[in-house]
Amino acid sequence: MVEDVVRTLGFLCLGSRLRRIGERLQADTQQVIDEAGLGIQAGQYPFLAAIDRAGPLTIGELAQAVGITQPGATRTIGQLLELGFVDMQPAPDDQRRRLVSLSDKGRELVDHSKATIWPRVAAAVADLCGDLDGPILEQLAAIEDGLAALPLLRRSTVTGPHALSAAQ
Amino acid sequence: MVEDVVRTLGFLCLGSRLRRIGERLQADTQQVIDEAGLGIQAGQYPFLAAIDRAGPLTIGELAQAVGITQPGATRTIGQLLELGFVDMQPAPDDQRRRLVSLSDKGRELVDHSKATIWPRVAAAVADLCGDLDGPILEQLAAIEDGLAALPLLRRSTVTGPHALSAAQ
DNA sequence: GCTAGATATATAACATGTTATATAACGTTC
DNA sequence: GAACGTTATATAACATGTTATATATCTAGC
Numbered sequence: 001m002v003e004d005v006v007r008t009l010g011f012l013c014l015g016s017r018l019r020r021i022g023e024r025l026q027a028d029t030q031q032v033i034d035e036a037g038l039g040i041q042a043g044q045y046p047f048l049a050a051i052d053r054a055g056p057l058t059i060g061e062l063a064q065a066v067g068i069t070q071p072g073a074t075r076t077i078g079q080l081l082e083l084g085f086v087d088m089q090p091a092p093d094d095q096r097r098r099l100v101s102l103s104d105k106g107r108e109l110v111d112h113s114k115a116t117i118w119p120r121v122a123a124a125v126a127d128l129c130g131d132l133d134g135p136i137l138e139q140l141a142a143i144e145d146g147l148a149a150l151p152l153l154r155r156s157t158v159t160g161p162h163a164l165s166a167a168q
Numbered sequence: 169m170v171e172d173v174v175r176t177l178g179f180l181c182l183g184s185r186l187r188r189i190g191e192r193l194q195a196d197t198q199q200v201i202d203e204a205g206l207g208i209q210a211g212q213y214p215f216l217a218a219i220d221r222a223g224p225l226t227i228g229e230l231a232q233a234v235g236i237t238q239p240g241a242t243r244t245i246g247q248l249l250e251l252g253f254v255d256m257q258p259a260p261d262d263q264r265r266r267l268v269s270l271s272d273k274g275r276e277l278v279d280h281s282k283a284t285i286w287p288r289v290a291a292a293v294a295d296l297c298g299d300l301d302g303p304i305l306e307q308l309a310a311i312e313d314g315l316a317a318l319p320l321l322r323r324s325t326v327t328g329p330h331a332l333s334a335a336q
Numbered sequence: 337g338c339t340a341g342a343t344a345t346a347t348a349a350c351a352t353g354t355t356a357t358a359t360a361a362c363g364t365t366c
Numbered sequence: 367g368a369a370c371g372t373t374a375t376a377t378a379a380c381a382t383g384t385t386a387t388a389t390a391t392c393t394a395g396c
Contacts, residue, residue, distance in 0.1 A: 005233050021190075069355080097361095125179040128323060134300070188353095238345070263390080
């Protein structure tokens, strides 16, 4: 059996580890969605949820709401357009901006998801996290806030001389 | 200010959220590595660490050690070969398998990193996680083990009839 | 000994994040 | 009013994960 070094190395590999767990959770969530035959990607749901909650949003606002860069949001909204779940029109007061809203089909999908899949996924993940020794969601919020407040580069608690000179 | 729906939706978007935090942590780690001028990607370090700890490993073993699929490991090892940090030769007893080992240059990088960058990154991340209300590393281990033991699809604590029929 | 199934890796194609850059539109200043 | 800086989005290119498939090698069974 091969040692899981990402797990073993703990804080050193926390970034890789969080991504890994995130991908597995997204893959598992995708299975639940596929079983329901909804024809949507797990990563697309947060966009629909954002519009559902806030009404029509611009590409930039959607990028912020979901926490990715603007080109990433542009691509995913393009996919949702092709799938017919959203509509897009230029903002009346500023033609640079485009407003993305739910189409009838998207509205239907969101209403259905809120009634069925979303509670199912949320409950399954809550079950997975049920025995954890701490409030994982708050802890993740603290990590995100902590990174925003003070990036790693500015955190250094290593005592002694810093070997910042370049290797070889 | 736009609402962060991934944060707001909690367990429903945990997968996206973990990926997001993981990417940010990797990006921050990359900044620390770049400042040290080491010419390596944060995602490549676990491969070197695995070989450092266990000696020469096959592609398949490296994929397992780092927790990604075999084609992903093949690609990253290819990059480390080009950078000159690893060597590769066919296993003497089975020509299907290739054994990846640290080159002299790779050995030098790992020894240097263990003395400088790795403690620095680990300390910075430990600092970031210092005020958390629970042992995050153990919690992540519990999540990974929980997912492996029982995928989301088989977790369902929602009471009442399951709306598994396909939407529209 | 030969064949078929299994195993290990490489490659292709795809998905989804990123950074860099181009283009269009807006607003402020002169 | 024109020009320049800023803002918003689209597109290109890249990075890195995935699944699917191809190729090479090994082993067990007949």
